[in-house]
Amino acid sequence: MGVKRRKLIVGNWKMNCLRDDAINLVNNIIDGAKDIIKDNKCDLLVCPPYTLLHVVNDIIKDSKIMLGAQDSDIVNFGAHTGDICAEMLKDAGCSHVIVGHSERRTDHGECSEFICEKAKIVHSAGMKAIICIGESEKERADGMTMAVISTQIDGSVPDSADAENTIIAYEPIWAIGTGKVATADDAEDVHDHIRSYIASKLGHQTATEMIIIYGGSMKPENAGELLSQDNIDGGLIGGAALDGNNFIAIAKSAK
Ligand code: PEP
Numbered sequence: 001m002g003v004k005r006r007k008l009i010v011g012n013w014k015m016n017c018l019r020d021d022a023i024n025l026v027n028n029i030i031d032g033a034k035d036i037i038k039d040n041k042c043d044l045l046v047c048p049p050y051t052l053l054h055v056v057n058d059i060i061k062d063s064k065i066m067l068g069a070q071d072s073d074i075v076n077f078g079a080h081t082g083d084i085c086a087e088m089l090k091d092a093g094c095s096h097v098i099v100g101h102s103e104r105r106t107d108h109g110e111c112s113e114f115i116c117e118k119a120k121i122v123h124s125a126g127m128k129a130i131i132c133i134g135e136s137e138k139e140r141a142d143g144m145t146m147a148v149i150s151t152q153i154d155g156s157v158p159d160s161a162d163a164e165n166t167i168i169a170y171e172p173i174w175a176i177g178t179g180k181v182a183t184a185d186d187a188e189d190v191h192d193h194i195r196s197y198i199a200s201k202l203g204h205q206t207a208t209e210m211i212i213i214y215g216g217s218m219k220p221e222n223a224g225e226l227l228s229q230d231n232i233d234g235g236l237i238g239g240a241a242l243d244g245n246n247f248i249a250i251a252k253s254a255k
Helices: 019-032 034-038 050-060 086-091 102-107 112-124 137-141 145-156 184-202 204-209 220-227 244-252
Strands: 007-012 042-047 066-069 096-099 128-133 166-170 211-215 234-237
Touching: 007 096, 007 211, 007 244, 019 034, 019 042, 019 050, 019 244, 034 042, 034 244, 042 096, 050 066, 086 112, 096 112, 112 128, 112 145, 128 145, 137 145, 145 184, 166 184, 184 204, 184 211, 184 220, 220 234, 220 244, 234 244
Parallel strands: 007 042, 007 234, 042 066, 066 096, 096 128, 128 166, 166 211, 211 234
Antiparallel strands: none
C-alpha cells in the first residue's frame, strides 16, 4: 500500500506587505482556512518577510497555520551584519525555512553547496528546510531538466536529510512569476524523477515519505490538476499567496 503524504500549501510572500497588509492577509487566510483545518485536509504554511514574522506569529499562534521564513544564514549568531540566523527564526515561531529559492540563487549568487549548509543549520535548529530546485528555460529546451535536477539534489540536499526535516520544492525557474505553468504531466515527470533520485541517495523509505511540492505560477485555476498528480504533494505559491481568497482556493483544491 502506498504511503499517504499530507498535502502542504506554502505561501511565499517574498518582499511584500507592510504590517497592516500582513494583518489583513493572515486574518483572511485564518477565516478561509476554517473548513480546511476542520476537515484536517492539508497543512498550511505562510512565509512572510523577516520584519513580519512576530506580527504574523501572534495572529496564527492559536490556529493550525504554520510559520516559515524565506531564508537563513549559514551560521548561528555573531558578527554578520544584516543577516538572520536559524535560531532567531525558530525563536520567532518558525517551523520551516525556505532555502535555495531561485531568486536567492540568481540575485545573491547562492550555489548548491551554500544552500546545503543553510539546510543543515535549519535542521540543527529543529526546523524543516524547504529546499528549492529547478531548471531554467534554456536547460529545459536543451533537454537538461533531469540532469540539472539531479545535480542540484546532489549539491543542495545534505546526507542528513530525511522526510521529517526536509521538503523539496520543484520550481522551474521559467514558471516563477511568469504566468507560464508547467503542465501537470511535465511537473509529475520531474517530481517522479526527484523521488527516484532521492531514493538512490537517501533510501526508498525516505523518498516514499518525503513531501515534494511544486512552485511556479500555481493559481486556483491550475492547482487542482497539479495537486492531483501522484508525486505532487503540495504547492509553493508566490503571487497568488498574496490574495487570501486565492491561497485558500488553492488549498481547497488539494485532495
Ligand atoms: C515562488 O516564488 O516560489 C513562486 C512559485 O512564485 P509564483 O507563484 O508567483 O510563480
